[in-house]
Amino acid sequence: MGFKLHQHFGVLLLLVINAFINGESKNLSCDMFQGNWVIDQSYPLYNASVCPFVGKEFDCVKNKRPDHQYLQYRWQPNACSLSRFDGRNLLEKLRGKTIMFVGDSLSKNHWLSLLCMIHSSVPSAHYVVKINGATGMTTYTFMDYEAKVIYHHSLYFVDIVKEKIGRVMKLDSITSGKHWLDVDYLVFNTWHWWSRRGPTQPFDFIQDGDKVYKDMDRVVAFGKAIDTWGRWVDDNIDPLKSKVFFQGISPTHYNGTSWGEPNAQACIGQKAPFNGSTYPGTSPMALAVLKKELKSIKKPVTLLDITNLSLLRKDGHPSRYGLGKLSGRDCSHWCLAGVPDTWNVLLYNLMFSKNQL
Numbered sequence: 001m002g003f004k005l006h007q008h009f010g011v012l013l014l015l016v017i018n019a020f021i022n023g024e025s026k027n028l029s030c031d032m033f034q035g036n037w038v039i040d041q042s043y044p045l046y047n048a049s050v051c052p053f054v055g056k057e058f059d060c061v062k063n064k065r066p067d068h069q070y071l072q073y074r075w076q077p078n079a080c081s082l083s084r085f086d087g088r089n090l091l092e093k094l095r096g097k098t099i100m101f102v103g104d105s106l107s108k109n110h111w112l113s114l115l116c117m118i119h120s121s122v123p124s125a126h127y128v129v130k131i132n133g134a135t136g137m138t139t140y141t142f143m144d145y146e147a148k149v150i151y152h153h154s155l156y157f158v159d160i161v162k163e164k165i166g167r168v169m170k171l172d173s174i175t176s177g178k179h180w181l182d183v184d185y186l187v188f189n190t191w192h193w194w195s196r197r198g199p200t201q202p203f204d205f206i207q208d209g210d211k212v213y214k215d216m217d218r219v220v221a222f223g224k225a226i227d228t229w230g231r232w233v234d235d236n237i238d239p240l241k242s243k244v245f246f247q248g249i250s251p252t253h254y255n256g257t258s259w260g261e262p263n264a265q266a267c268i269g270q271k272a273p274f275n276g277s278t279y280p281g282t283s284p285m286a287l288a289v290l291k292k293e294l295k296s297i298k299k300p301v302t303l304l305d306i307t308n309l310s311l312l313r314k315d316g317h318p319s320r321y322g323l324g325k326l327s328g329r330d331c332s333h334w335c336l337a338g339v340p341d342t343w344n345v346l347l348y349n350l351m352f353s354k355n356q357l
């Protein structure tokens with residue numbers, strides 16, 4: 001016991017010295033995003049069929065996905081171990097506070113995963129749900145803790161305004177930021193809709209400063225929107241009140257060439273992760289743009305850098321077991337239980353990293 005304590009103290013001292021030398025506290029933990037997927041029989045973290053929150057589109061088991069091995073992978077960082085998720089502890093920490101996921105359906109995926117994880121830890125927790133169609137926000141309040149877990153549906157963060165010429169995306173304006181003020185934990189994500197064209201594209205023009213374009217390079221447009229968002233963060237976030245995370249870029253698996261199986265039909269029939277910790281395919285272009293933009297933000301923003309670890313999970317998507325019945329091929333969202341649970345384990349470890357000191 002005494003020896004253990006001594007050892008602990010030594011490690012802590014080393015970490016503190018290290019932090020001191022490097023002049024920042026982020027360095028206290030290892031790089032949680034470098035590692036590999038290992039089979040763990042204690043997974044999944046919940047049974048989706050008893051989770052009242054999981055959407056039909058993510059409930060692959062209910063949609064008759066026959067293989068279940070994909071449920072049993074745990075992310076193991078190379079240089080440290082992650083704290084196990086404890087929903088009761090999370091609710092305690094969130095007492096009187098709010099966590100909000102802002103973004104597209106990948107944020108919904110992430111948010112529903114967290115709700116299921118909380119439910120699995122504290123099945124009896126009373127909650128009320130409030131859906132606000134006008135703002136696109138859905139709020140679960142866990143009454144005994146006065147803790148709110150919110151999803152704010154926002155495809156691009158920046159405004160889309162109806163004008164005479166049509167629907168104009170304004171790359172330099174974020175009026176929905178008013179909903180994010182004073183939130184304790186904010187988790188942002190946008191990307192998947194930026195490449196969308198055709199009838200489901202929800203705007204007709206893109207405005208950048210004074211110039212209005214019919215279209216422009218979407219990665220460039222994304223970068224400009226992230227820049228606008230970064231300036232919103234710098235102007236509005238009080239780091240003593242709010243912690244800001246960016247979910248990172250969630251990868252898709254539509255082309256088997258990227259994992260060495262050129263004949264694969266997208267992710268259909270993939271039953272195992274890519275074996276190894278270095279994915280052969282390239283990471284999404286948006287990630288480099290995002291990382292560059294995040295560097296220019298002065299307030300602290302933590303990147304939940306889930307791209308590489310999710311790239312390995314070609315087996316994690318609904319594929320034919322999502323909404324589209326057997327004709328569907330969703331290789332973009334993730335089954336629940338599944339990969340977003342790991343994003344939440346990582347988020348949980350990051351949210352309270354300072355408290356663990």
Ligand SMILES: *[C@@H]1O[C@H](CO)[C@@H](O)[C@H](O)[C@H]1NC(C)=O
Nearest residue numbers: 015018022027028029030031
């Ligand atoms: C802290 O960061 C430095 C430089 O990035 C790295 O060499 C070192 O291994 C890190 N220490 C820990 C404990 O992560």
Ligand SMILES: *[C@@H]1O[C@H](CO)[C@@H](O)[C@H](O)[C@H]1NC(C)=O
Nearest residue numbers: 044046047048049050051068
């Ligand atoms: C999940 O719950 C359902 C309904 O209670 C049950 O039938 C099923 O066996 C459970 N699955 C697992 C893997 O425990």
Ligand SMILES: *[C@@H]1O[C@H](CO)[C@@H](O)[C@H](O)[C@H]1NC(C)=O
Nearest residue numbers: 254255256257258262264266
């Ligand atoms: C997959 O990517 C490869 C290499 O970039 C390309 O040659 C091929 O046409 C792509 N396949 C599909 C189905 O898009």
Ligand SMILES: *[C@@H]1O[C@H](CO)[C@@H](O)[C@H](O)[C@H]1NC(C)=O
Nearest residue numbers: 037038039272273274275276
């Ligand atoms: C990955 O490959 C290693 C060595 O080739 C093998 O021992 C291991 O069983 C593989 N893991 C999985 C999950 O297939």
Ligand SMILES: *[C@@H]1O[C@H](CO)[C@@H](O)[C@H](O)[C@H]1NC(C)=O
Nearest residue numbers: 033034278279282283305308
């Ligand atoms: C992600 O993978 C790419 C390519 O394999 C590599 O260059 C990059 O360093 C990795 N990033 C992280 C955070 O692991």
